[in-house]
Amino acid sequence: MNTMRAVGFTEFGGPEVLRTVSLPVPSPGPGEVRVRVAAAAVNPTDLAFRAGGHRSMPAGMQPPYVPGMDLAGTVDLAGPDVAGFGPGDRVMAAVTPFRPGGGAQAEYVVVAADGLVRVPETIEATAAATLPMNALTVRAALDELALRPGQTLAITGAAGAVGGYAIQLGRLEGLQVIADASPADKDLVSGLGADVVVPRGPEVAARIREAYPVGVDALLDAALMGPSALPAVRDGGQLMTVRPFAGQTERDITVSLVLVFHHLHEAGTLARLASLAQDGTLSLRVADVLPASHAAEAHRRFQAGGVRGRLVLAF
Numbered sequence: 001m002n003t004m005r006a007v008g009f010t011e012f013g014g015p016e017v018l019r020t021v022s023l024p025v026p027s028p029g030p031g032e033v034r035v036r037v038a039a040a041a042v043n044p045t046d047l048a049f050r051a052g053g054h055r056s057m058p059a060g061m062q063p064p065y066v067p068g069m070d071l072a073g074t075v076d077l078a079g080p081d082v083a084g085f086g087p088g089d090r091v092m093a094a095v096t097p098f099r100p101g102g103g104a105q106a107e108y109v110v111v112a113a114d115g116l117v118r119v120p121e122t123i124e125a126t127a128a129a130t131l132p133m134n135a136l137t138v139r140a141a142l143d144e145l146a147l148r149p150g151q152t153l154a155i156t157g158a159a160g161a162v163g164g165y166a167i168q169l170g171r172l173e174g175l176q177v178i179a180d181a182s183p184a185d186k187d188l189v190s191g192l193g194a195d196v197v198v199p200r201g202p203e204v205a206a207r208i209r210e211a212y213p214v215g216v217d218a219l220l221d222a223a224l225m226g227p228s229a230l231p232a233v234r235d236g237g238q239l240m241t242v243r244p245f246a247g248q249t250e251r252d253i254t255v256s257l258v259l260v261f262h263h264l265h266e267a268g269t270l271a272r273l274a275s276l277a278q279d280g281t282l283s284l285r286v287a288d289v290l291p292a293s294h295a296a297e298a299h300r301r302f303q304a305g306g307v308r309g310r311l312v313l314a315f
Contacts (some may be wrong), residue, residue, distance in 0.1 A: 006106035007295040012052030015299035019291045021064045026101050026110045028276030033113050038125040040104040041070035041310045042298045050264040058098050066102025068234030069094050072128035080119050082182030090119040094132035094264050107315050114266045117271040122277035127284040130310040134161040135273040138169055141240045141258040145218045149174030154208050154232055157222030166220050167192040180204045208232035
């Protein structure tokens with residue numbers, strides 16, 4: 001076993017640049033575990049990575065570049081100084097593609113042991129692969145917002161993966177959750193636990209203000225609305241973004257950016273999120289499973305919009 005299959009690209013562009021490539025099988029170093037990947041989710045960050053939205057690659061990275069952050073599979077080999085994981089253990093993790101060797105969409109991926117957790121027995125690998133990155137993002141956002149039970153949290157992009165986890169984790173913390181949805185997604189968003197659902201679109205801030213005239217305590221902007229979401233937030237409230245905020249704040253609203261790359265080594269947090277998925281508190285939504293060789297199709301479908309849940313590549 002010297003080589004493996006991976007999803008890769010050598011130049012930035014549309015979905016058509018994705019290919020199945022052959023790469024050397026990586027070896028785990030101290031504190032690392034090699035995972036035989038069974039499933040890897042496709043996320044918006046993968047599309048940006050493939051299209052060149054991150055502009056430049058860190059030093060030491062050479063094409064072909066391998067996308068992907070979310071993976072689930074089995075332990076193949078534990079590196080030196082690693083205890084607690086053995087061959088065959090079912091595991092999941094979020095990894096960064098901005099490293100030599102690339103991201104999650106490969107047959108074998110080396111993962112830092114402090115970011116790796118076991119997959120509960122009742123959860124299939126394809127479903128497990130939809131949890132780590134998005135749930136860690138929401139957990140980090142809510143931790144920074146530090147809202148108290150009874151306070152109000154608005155969520156844009158509520159039908160998406162980040163939005164769905166935000167509804168469910170927000171409700172678990174006793175927050176009042178107001179979320180946006182298209183007519184087709186209203187039942188989905190209500191079913192996830194939103195207390196109030198408003199129509200999505202450019203007028204969402206005005207609709208939130210109609211429901212909460214003084215404004216909400218905080219808004220998690222998973223729809224990338226940017227400054228147009230500010231009117232929904234009360235004076236002195238908080239806006240949490242998942243992409244850099246382009247513009248100026250107003251009325252003493254604190255604008256913060258949550259970056260999941262800072263939270264990839266929080267195995268304890270991910271394990272707690274996995275337990276919430278196991279007991280049904282968090283809904284793992286798989287839109288479809290495609291062979292890894294169909295990665296370009298997955299990207300095209302995601303770009304076209306309307307995918308609810310995550311597309312997952314099977315290896």
